[in-house]
Amino acid sequence: MNNSIQNKQLQLIPIVAAISFFMASLDGTAVNTIIPYLATVFHSPLSTTKNIIIFYMIANSLFIPLTGILCQKYSCRIIFCIALIVFTFGSLLCGISQTLNQLLAARIIQGIGGALMLPVGRLAVIQTFPKDQLIKALGMVTIPGLTGPLIGPIVGGIIASYMHWSVIFLINIPFGIAGIYFALRFFPTTTDKKIKIDFWGYLLFAVSIALMTYALSLFSESQDYTRPAIILLIGLLLSGVYWVRSFFHDHPLFNPKLFKIRSFSVGIIGNLVARLGCGAVPFMIPLMLQQLMGLSPVACGMAMIPLALSSIIAKPFVAKAIRFAGYRNFLFINTLILSASYVSYSFVDEHSTWTLLVILMLITGFVNSMQFTAMNTATVLDLSPKRQPAGSCLLSTVMQVSMASGVAVAAILLTLDEKIHIHALPASHFHFTWIWLGGFTTISAFIFLLLPNKRI
Known part of the structure; x- marks a missing residue:
């Protein structure tokens, strides 16, 4: 060429x-x-x-x-x-x-x-x-x-x-x-x-992911969790059957040997946990702005422009930060900051100023953007050319499921607190949810400590 x-x-x-x-x-x-x-x-x-x-x-x-x-x-x-x-x-x-x-x-x-x-x-x-x-x-x-x-x-x-x-x-x-x-x-x-x-392996895995994704969407839309829980359980069982089968198949869709690559296995698990918080952000912030601030969907979208702008501004800084600190140290520190940014929304209520909201969204957008890029890159960095297609595909699958999981977890937490504290102000339900999302994100910070501390 x-x-x-x-x-x-x-x-x-x-x-x-x-x-x-x-x-x-x-x-x-x-x-x-x-x-x-x-x-x-x-x-x-x-x-x-x-x-x-x-x-x-x-x-x-x-x-x-x-x-x-x-x-x-x-x-x-x-x-x-x-x-x-x-x-x-x-x-x-x-x-x-x-x-x-x-x-x-x-x-x-x-x-x-x-x-x-x-x-x-x-x-x-x-x-x-x-x-x-x-x-x-x-x-x-x-x-x-x-x-x-x-x-x-x-x-x-x-x-x-x-x-x-x-x-x-x-x-x-x-x-x-x-x-x-x-x-x-x-x-x-x-x-x-x-x-x-492996056609049958693909069919088994694909159906399991479809069922889990569908179940998670039902969790976020309904307060009756029986049906989605059953569908989710079936999806998880089929996924388990697939992974057991993959150990004994000559040409599995995703070779279990992928998980012998430390950066890949840690990256996949870290992605799953971290995106419980990350995946909830596009759901939680618009809902908070509409229910607490009374904004229309269009006005809400306009109000979230600082989040989008800071996401774009952050990109040139990711490579420099990783070059300085290494993937492990960077993701550990950045994930803790991200967790703190989620918890900071527990100070927002219907009387909060727009100055506070804009500052919080600028911080969240900036740190969230760097998190996505660093997590995705760290996961595929050590894959050989032969392993790259399967590894990238599995990462995409994990992203799909975990982002849906983030919305489902946020919806469940909101509903749960509404049932426990029936007479509480609406803002307190959001505070409860943000604190839990911050907690989940903190867990992923310690998962990323298991990464090799490679630099660019």
Whole structure:
């Protein structure tokens, strides 16, 4: 490969991956905002209309586990282009849907494309960049994942108020076409035709993840926990069966030997625990602003701009901080600061000033942004090229489940405190939840102490 093409790869791959990440996260959060509006458009109950979110999420869960092995067998370039085509086509079908059933079917197609798109984009970056440049490249890809959910409510509110709802889906089309063009030219083409796909193992693992994701979404939407608890238990049992089976299979979907790599195993466990707090932030802050401050969804989205801005500002500082302190020390200190930032929201009530809220959101956005980038990079840093597809794919799966877990845990904590302290002020329920989220995050700080203290 000549230097000109290689330089363009280094410039464009993170941008294309970031745009695809932004498309998916913006689309998802904007759609979440207009669910009540779509219920009136299609004259359907809100409980039925919410399937627009759930169908997409389940399709995501079913196909994310397959991406790593598909990239090994057919290359990131081919799979990423297929993903963009499916997501873009699904977006078109969503935009031209005339009935709720048509929209639900289109969301499944869109969810399949989204599932393939995100982990493949990250994997392409991992395969392209040397380790000393990886954290900067992955940071660029992570920014949209942080900003999309924050500006999504603004976009959704504006479109619902001033445009036709279909615009939310149709705006994906030009970005999708541009992404296909650049991916065909610059994404890596590394393949291993000898790779075999464990179909039954994939099916077992994918169904377990879909059930767990669905159960966690039910936890966050209902106060009756019996049904989601049963579904979650079935998902966990199937996941356990998969991992037992993987020890005895010649070509498992995720080789258990991955967990012999210390940085990977510690990174995966740390991600799971840390994201109980991180995953709750896009749920907790808007809810707090709306219920305590009385803001509308659009005004709430505008109020959260400091969180998004500080997330972007933080990115150039991550590499410098890790170069100075090393991954282990940096993640330990940063995670403790992150935990303290969550606990600090326990001082917020309906009488709090906007100055206090802006300061807290600036701090949370900055530290949260650095946390995501450092956690993700530390997890995949020591993977060999052969292990990178499976490792990146498993990380994406863990991120999907743990972020949903964060929302579910926050919803359960809020509901629990409301039941225990029936006559307490609304702010106290939020205080209880933030303190617990800070506690979970503190635990992950000590998990990260087990990382090797490598520097960039």
